[in-house]
Amino acid sequence: MTNSIKTKIKRVPKNAVYELERINDIIDNNFICHVGFIHNSSPVVIPTMYGRKENFIFIHGASVSRLIKNLEKGVEICIAITKVKALVLARSAFNHTLNYESVVFFGKGNLVAESDKLGSLKVISDHVLKHRWEEVRMPNQKELKATKVIRIEIDESSAKVRSGDPQDSKSDYSLDVWAGVLPISNNFEAPIADAQLKKNIGLPKSIEILFGNGKQ
């Protein structure tokens, strides 16, 4: 992994993370990214699901979608993955900030070949919810045809992480202002069965393991 001028973090460099393992952790703790590309000379940003396998991100979509039609051409893209974990409330307005984890990387997409499509879709499914792939009806030929998968190498990537208490100016610590962190939850909550679910179908393994074997 190289860090050219494009991904070198200039602002607040103490928040920068360049270690591959930590970057992969951040990628694996999320499943939504924002993909930026240029379409008709204008910037476009589209949120979408992804999965990671090794040094690659996989994105899927309808074959006819603007996202896929651009990415399969191999245009330059920028991908941002962001999780906000808390508001950081300082004593001064100026030092308010967020605790967050963020990865940004640049690359180009490659259309996944038909023969690899099913395996790549499994990568995305496993990334979002492990074991779900084994529980569901597999895509048929018509569904596979309607879907394309794009593979992007995670090459020039960099991450920023901020955590912990606010950092106020020294003289502000004596102010009578409450300061601290206001965490933001980001967890799966108890599942809600489909109104049309057949009777006597229990929770699947993919959900049970999220809640400690169904204890919830």
Added chain:
Amino acid sequence: MTNSIKTKIKRVPKNAVYELERINDIIDNNFICHVGFIHNSSPVVIPTMYGRKENFIFIHGASVSRLIKNLEKGVEICIAITKVKALVLARSAFNHTLNYESVVFFGKGNLVAESDKLGSLKVISDHVLKHRWEEVRMPNQKELKATKVIRIEIDESSAKVRSGDPQDSKSDYSLDVWAGVLPISNNFEAPIADAQLKKNIGLPKSIEILFGNGKQ
């Protein structure tokens, strides 16, 4: 608000929302956006906080940051605001999706004049956490100088919303596969005081009202 070809939603048009009030609701229920722009001929996506007032989004940042230095030039930008609310688990792999709220709009930034800077920073602060602005030390001249605010008119915007149960193919409803919705929480959790907080400082109004007057 116009809807040119750029923001007209082509994929899954039943999820499209064009009503201004609903779009503003989605904008007001979030405070992080992803800003896309073109820098040295490449697409760049940067996550940042925002505030809304009337038909404008306000973004702030260090005067020397790449984001601000580009936006103050008035370059074309695309802003995406996304909240994922649930995994939608269908009986078929193909019909898996997300419940979400998403707004995308295009525009150009304008640098907010010095005389309006403080008021614009208050818009962002109020948007993220109401009443906080009145509780904290106001920015001094040095801090104000280090910060710039960009105002973007919400012109061509469109939103997509998906909610509710999975939509499976008719023949799949008889399968012995659990289907339903797995909600994702996104709430403020109990505040954590700064380790260096002065004694006898209670929770401020900005936090108390989040938890029903401090009941938490």
